[in-house]
Amino acid sequence: MYPNRPVWAEVDLQVILDNLRRVRERIGPAVRLMAVVKSDAYGHGKLEVVEKIHRWCDWLGVSFIDEGVELRQAGYDLPILCLVSPLPDELDAVIKYGLTPTVSDLAIVRALSERLEHWGWDAANAPPREVHLKVDTGMGRLGVWHAQAAGTAAAIAALPGVKLGGLMTHFPLADGADKSFTREQIRRFDAVVDELRGRGLGPGLRHAANTAAALDIPESRYDMVRPGLALYGSYPSEHVDRSVGLQNALTLRARLAVVKRLPAGTTISYGRRYRLERETTVGVLPVGYADGWRRSLTGRAEVIFRGRRRPIIGVICMDMCLIDLENCPNARPGEVVTLLGRDYSGEVIRVEEAAGWMETIPYEVTCALSERVPRHYLGSR
């Protein structure tokens, strides 16, 4: 970590809590909320984010077992769902740290049951360990194919030491303009629940909705929603309703390293792809693709300097990029430039806009910010 680097991300934890509360208002009091904090809370800092929000959510969602272990070691005792199905050699950590695994087949639950027996699980006194069975209703990734899911759930129910604590699915296209495939997935999921109930078994907690579904598709909310992106303040696509009023929680800033005047005809940066048409003042920012400020921003991205948008010029380098500072009188090294978020004037570059420049999704913009960008936290109390 480089706390004094003249490049930093400001993460406003209060904004994250406000976003969470907005989602809560949208889903209503009867629906539980799992805060998805995987991938270091989408680049915002898992431990800091969890410390701020843990009293306001019902569950935490992480990707893999070690992320859950980290949260347990930090002292959080909320239920934690690990969203990627574990391998058999990860089951001891699941047991030791009281994590809830997402399971995609019977074999891993059988292995869990056997590990519990190995550790001397006591049927008379210890509560069974819960697993959440994922149902593949059309994501084509994790989970048991929906047509077989009720059978797998019934087999889980028969195993010693374990219990079906939840039934879940995931949507690949809830943020699309056309919600018909998501509705078909909901029908498939409901059919699994009905079949289970028909066999006299309960599904446990039913959950399916990511940000897009939680905001826009009420029938997808079931017993719990699993928003990630909304907490950090972005919308997954332009097809998701914005009336909930999310604010981006992360601002990326850098201080000018060098300012200089260059003659007309000078080419800027690698590949000589950008040529100054006239004499121009150019600023060098000490941030580049090794920070996650992607090379694909070349020729597209802008920054905010003294309340005005300025273009990034030339190819983005590993540790630097360049901006056109023409008509910014007396610009000097040390002055602050905003690459993402709001500057003091109120001008703002939203994560979604930067994602458009990068031809990617908002998720990737903040996840890509590397560890060498120090995070400074606001609103921690």
Ligand SMILES: Cc1ncc(COP(=O)(O)O)c(C=O)c1O
């Ligand atoms: C299984 C699962 N649930 C929930 C989420 C959260 O999605 P979002 O960030 O769109 O809210 C993810 C993220 O990819 C996920 O994989």
